[in-house]
Amino acid sequence: MKTPTRKPRENRERILAAIREAAIAEFSQNGLKGTSTQAIAARAGLTKPQLHYYIKGKEELYEELLLSVMSDWKGMFDAGSTDPGKVLGDYIRSKIDQAFDKPEVSRIFTREVLDGGHNLEKFWPESRQRTQEKVNIINGWIARGLMKPVDPHVLLMSIWSMTQFYADSAVQVRQLVSPGQPGWQPDREALVRELCALLLRGCGIRTP
Amino acid sequence: MKTPTRKPRENRERILAAIREAAIAEFSQNGLKGTSTQAIAARAGLTKPQLHYYIKGKEELYEELLLSVMSDWKGMFDAGSTDPGKVLGDYIRSKIDQAFDKPEVSRIFTREVLDGGHNLEKFWPESRQRTQEKVNIINGWIARGLMKPVDPHVLLMSIWSMTQFYADSAVQVRQLVSPGQPGWQPDREALVRELCALLLRGCGIRTP
Amino acid sequence: MKTPTRKPRENRERILAAIREAAIAEFSQNGLKGTSTQAIAARAGLTKPQLHYYIKGKEELYEELLLSVMSDWKGMFDAGSTDPGKVLGDYIRSKIDQAFDKPEVSRIFTREVLDGGHNLEKFWPESRQRTQEKVNIINGWIARGLMKPVDPHVLLMSIWSMTQFYADSAVQVRQLVSPGQPGWQPDREALVRELCALLLRGCGIRTP
Amino acid sequence: MKTPTRKPRENRERILAAIREAAIAEFSQNGLKGTSTQAIAARAGLTKPQLHYYIKGKEELYEELLLSVMSDWKGMFDAGSTDPGKVLGDYIRSKIDQAFDKPEVSRIFTREVLDGGHNLEKFWPESRQRTQEKVNIINGWIARGLMKPVDPHVLLMSIWSMTQFYADSAVQVRQLVSPGQPGWQPDREALVRELCALLLRGCGIRTP
DNA sequence: GATGAATGAGGGTTCATTCAT
DNA sequence: TATGAATGAACCCTCATTCAT
Numbered sequence: 001m002k003t004p005t006r007k008p009r010e011n012r013e014r015i016l017a018a019i020r021e022a023a024i025a026e027f028s029q030n031g032l033k034g035t036s037t038q039a040i041a042a043r044a045g046l047t048k049p050q051l052h053y054y055i056k057g058k059e060e061l062y063e064e065l066l067l068s069v070m071s072d073w074k075g076m077f078d079a080g081s082t083d084p085g086k087v088l089g090d091y092i093r094s095k096i097d098q099a100f101d102k103p104e105v106s107r108i109f110t111r112e113v114l115d116g117g118h119n120l121e122k123f124w125p126e127s128r129q130r131t132q133e134k135v136n137i138i139n140g141w142i143a144r145g146l147m148k149p150v151d152p153h154v155l156l157m158s159i160w161s162m163t164q165f166y167a168d169s170a171v172q173v174r175q176l177v178s179p180g181q182p183g184w185q186p187d188r189e190a191l192v193r194e195l196c197a198l199l200l201r202g203c204g205i206r207t208p
Numbered sequence: 209m210k211t212p213t214r215k216p217r218e219n220r221e222r223i224l225a226a227i228r229e230a231a232i233a234e235f236s237q238n239g240l241k242g243t244s245t246q247a248i249a250a251r252a253g254l255t256k257p258q259l260h261y262y263i264k265g266k267e268e269l270y271e272e273l274l275l276s277v278m279s280d281w282k283g284m285f286d287a288g289s290t291d292p293g294k295v296l297g298d299y300i301r302s303k304i305d306q307a308f309d310k311p312e313v314s315r316i317f318t319r320e321v322l323d324g325g326h327n328l329e330k331f332w333p334e335s336r337q338r339t340q341e342k343v344n345i346i347n348g349w350i351a352r353g354l355m356k357p358v359d360p361h362v363l364l365m366s367i368w369s370m371t372q373f374y375a376d377s378a379v380q381v382r383q384l385v386s387p388g389q390p391g392w393q394p395d396r397e398a399l400v401r402e403l404c405a406l407l408l409r410g411c412g413i414r415t416p
Numbered sequence: 417m418k419t420p421t422r423k424p425r426e427n428r429e430r431i432l433a434a435i436r437e438a439a440i441a442e443f444s445q446n447g448l449k450g451t452s453t454q455a456i457a458a459r460a461g462l463t464k465p466q467l468h469y470y471i472k473g474k475e476e477l478y479e480e481l482l483l484s485v486m487s488d489w490k491g492m493f494d495a496g497s498t499d500p501g502k503v504l505g506d507y508i509r510s511k512i513d514q515a516f517d518k519p520e521v522s523r524i525f526t527r528e529v530l531d532g533g534h535n536l537e538k539f540w541p542e543s544r545q546r547t548q549e550k551v552n553i554i555n556g557w558i559a560r561g562l563m564k565p566v567d568p569h570v571l572l573m574s575i576w577s578m579t580q581f582y583a584d585s586a587v588q589v590r591q592l593v594s595p596g597q598p599g600w601q602p603d604r605e606a607l608v609r610e611l612c613a614l615l616l617r618g619c620g621i622r623t624p
Numbered sequence: 625m626k627t628p629t630r631k632p633r634e635n636r637e638r639i640l641a642a643i644r645e646a647a648i649a650e651f652s653q654n655g656l657k658g659t660s661t662q663a664i665a666a667r668a669g670l671t672k673p674q675l676h677y678y679i680k681g682k683e684e685l686y687e688e689l690l691l692s693v694m695s696d697w698k699g700m701f702d703a704g705s706t707d708p709g710k711v712l713g714d715y716i717r718s719k720i721d722q723a724f725d726k727p728e729v730s731r732i733f734t735r736e737v738l739d740g741g742h743n744l745e746k747f748w749p750e751s752r753q754r755t756q757e758k759v760n761i762i763n764g765w766i767a768r769g770l771m772k773p774v775d776p777h778v779l780l781m782s783i784w785s786m787t788q789f790y791a792d793s794a795v796q797v798r799q800l801v802s803p804g805q806p807g808w809q810p811d812r813e814a815l816v817r818e819l820c821a822l823l824l825r826g827c828g829i830r831t832p
Numbered sequence: 833g834a835t836g837a838a839t840g841a842g843g844g845t846t847c848a849t850t851c852a853t
Numbered sequence: 854t855a856t857g858a859a860t861g862a863a864c865c866c867t868c869a870t871t872c873a874t
Contacts, residue, residue, distance in 0.1 A: 012836075029324065034241035037865060050838060052866065107322055110376070114315055114322075116237070117379040124383045131384045148409070153385055154402040161373035162366045168318070169369070171325040175332045176339045177361055194362040201356070202410030245848060258855060260849065445740070449658035453869060466834060468870065523738055526792070530731055530738075532653065533795040540799045547800045564825070569801055570818040577789035578782045584734070585785070587741040591748045592755045593777055610778040617772070618826030636857075661844060674859060676845065 018044040028104035031111050032062050069105050084141045085205045089196050095163035106167030148204035226252040236312035239319050240270050277313050292349045293413045297404045303371035304400050314375030356412035434460040444520035447527050485521050500557045501621045505612050511579035512608050522583030564620035642668040652728035655735050656686050693729050708765045709829045713820045719787035720816050730791030772828035
């Protein structure tokens with residue numbers, strides 16, 4: 001009569017969700033090696049053996065998380081429109097949204113890359129292909145005179161890093177921009193506007 | 209009688225340099241927690257107790273290293289000229305040079321920021337001040353009509369992240385750009401040119 | 417309503433049999449300590465708690481099994497005949513049959529002896545008595561001149577170990593006898609014949 | 625000034641010897657899985673981490689021990705003489721000596737075989753070859769009429785198991801032979817004599 | 833009867849650091 | 854200075870068993 005446990009399925013799902021949340025927080029803060037199952041368990045309100053009842057191991061949990069992280073980025077570069085300004089603008093917005101809403105997720109990825117990206121090996125082929133598709137689209141725009149001849153790879157990596165920055169280096173941002181003072185605040189809307197302006201102008205894309 | 213040990217001072221310096229070099233490599237690859245003193249000692253050609261004879265502790269060594277890392281970035285934004293294009297271009301080049309030549313140093317910093325930047329606390333005030341100076345300079349350029357009204361903070365962070373990216377995400381770059389194929393290669397000169405073009409145009413700075 | 421469960425008694429017996437079979441296989445392969453209840457449960461098609469519903473504990477299950485193993489050896493040395501050759505020959509055949517047909521059972525016993533035989537304590541008195549009876553019979557044969565004066569204990573232990581070997585050391589046998597080649601194969605009939613010839617001749621027992 | 629530790633080399637060797645002795649005792653009693661490093665460490669008078677300072681791991685230690693066990697058996701079957709009775713008699717004596725003097729070592733091997741012998745894989749080829757040599761020698765004796773036509777493999781395995789028995793089943797022997805009473809005692813000399821008589825007569829080898 | 837969940841103990845191993853020499 | 858040795862804590866994981874449903 002301690003805990004009702006009426007619906008086992010639901011309970012399991014709830015616990016698993018708690019584990020995932022805890023793991024994201026821990027991995028994001030301390031990395032794969034730096035995170036102890038102890039910490040994940042504690043944060044999820046479980047004991048260590050309990051945790052192992054639900055997951056297979058630390059690495060497996062990490063990889064599963066990494067997979068869900070990767071899937072979050074799919075389809076962000078939506079080439080539905082023929083307007084370069086709209087496509088790139090939407091891309092920037094999506095990435096900034098993700099950086100503001102789920103910064104931990106971004107950090108897990110950055111950390112993994114910093115660690116050598118060995119757990120990402122299985123994702124590279126697909127990522128490579130998707131990158132190539134984007135490159136082709138941008139080259140098409142250039143060919144049609146819709147934008148200046150910018151190296152597509154450099155452009156894509158620039159957008160990636162500029163937006164990722166607001167997730168990974170949130171601390172840095174907060175510290176460098178007169179904290180607690182009426183100075184600049186990383187306001188999401190203003191930021192998106194500024195980044196778009198900077199980049200679209202840089203590409204020579206005319207905006208309405 | 210094994211080793212002459214003629215000049216203790218010199219010897220000590222040489223060993224300390226070896227330790228620093230080894231530590232940079234290890235910390236850069238595995239982070240603070242992920243690095244074992246064993247690994248540092250081995251890479252520096254010492255035994256573990258030997259290492260502890262020269263350093264105070266892992267954390268202390270790390271902090272000392274972080275300090276030297278930070279000093280590398282001082283003076284990169286050289287406002288000696290009145291030409292915004294030259295100042296920003298030089299800044300970009302310096303950062304890219306550093307990213308290509310000392311990527312480990314960059315990675316240690318990024319990792320620290322990812323970890324929360326607690327060991328950077330003492331550096332924030334100075335960094336903040338230097339950032340403010342740069343912001344003022346840029347605002348001056350804007351006031352004098354030398355460039356479009358771009359948010360200086362966003363601009364600085366963009367340059368920072370875009371350049372840093374080539375150090376931190378070297379793996380990603382290599383993997384995403386059709387490796388081993390005649391595709392795009394991260395050539396330093398071309399890269400600097402592209403980044404300058406993109407950013408200066410984005411700021412509305414006319415280049416000769 | 418999932419499973420009919422028509423005859424609970426029968427079902428229980430069937431499950432218990434499955435457990436015993438699974439346990440024999442596991443204990444025989446991995447020993448008492450090396451076997452996990454998990455493994456037994458899995459092999460018997462049960463969950464761990466289910467298994468614990470039917471058994472009292474791992475050790476208890478083991479002891480119960482050991483008991484049934486011991487009973488298999490009763491009456492193998494059948495002194496019904498007055499012909500030493502026949503009695504010993506039948507004994508050898510029974511033991512080889514058991515070694516070939518139920519090697520796991522043999523192995524559980526050998527393992528237990530290797531472990532110190534603490535769980536066999538209750539069986540020793542009876543075994544001792546049965547051994548003494550056999551010794552007396554053999555001494556009788558010797559007294560009547562039916563065989564050479566061989567130490568009965570040594571003879572019995574020799575037969576025991578020589579036959580047991582083909583159960584316990586099946587791997588060794590297979591590996592040492594040119595595997596996969598047209599060399600010697602552990603053929604049961606030939607083996608019994610050879611062992612009988614060797615031993616009976618060794619005892620100076622004339623065979624028809 | 626706690627412990628002299630004057631000669632590091634010597635000390636290390638002494639500790640390693642203690643570890644090996646402890647490990648033999650433990651592995652012999654509880655097998656690879658059943659033995660805890662804790663137990664080995666305790667028996668050797670060390671703490672667990674201390675133990676790991678000297679060995680690489682439990683499995684490695686086990687394999688090293690197994691290797692030394694195997695080498696103990698090399699050259700026991702000394703075919704220096706042309707007298708079958710002497711060769712086999714010496715073989716039996718060597719094996720019985722080893723069974724009485726180092727029973728634990730024998731048990732480690734038997735246990736390994738019982739476990740499937742996976743750690744012995746690398747030894748099989750050599751063992752196979754040595755077995756073949758012995759088989760050839762015995763076949764030579766038979767061809768020259770020095771002994772009856774006994775299957776050499778069966779003979780060798782019989783000798784092996786009969787002698788091994790006194791190491792592996794020491795408990796059984798002690799329990800089955802009226803313990804504490806003036807009955808039969810496993811006296812080494814008598815045992816060797818009995819076994820030789822039994823086997824040589826079984827092979828039809830005339831002894832002086 | 834069967835199932836999800838919990839628990840406490842222990843297993844193997846690695847680590848940062850310090851001692852005594 | 855430099856080395857063998859020690860130490861105590863922590864880490865990841867598995868196990869046998871039991872509880873409540």
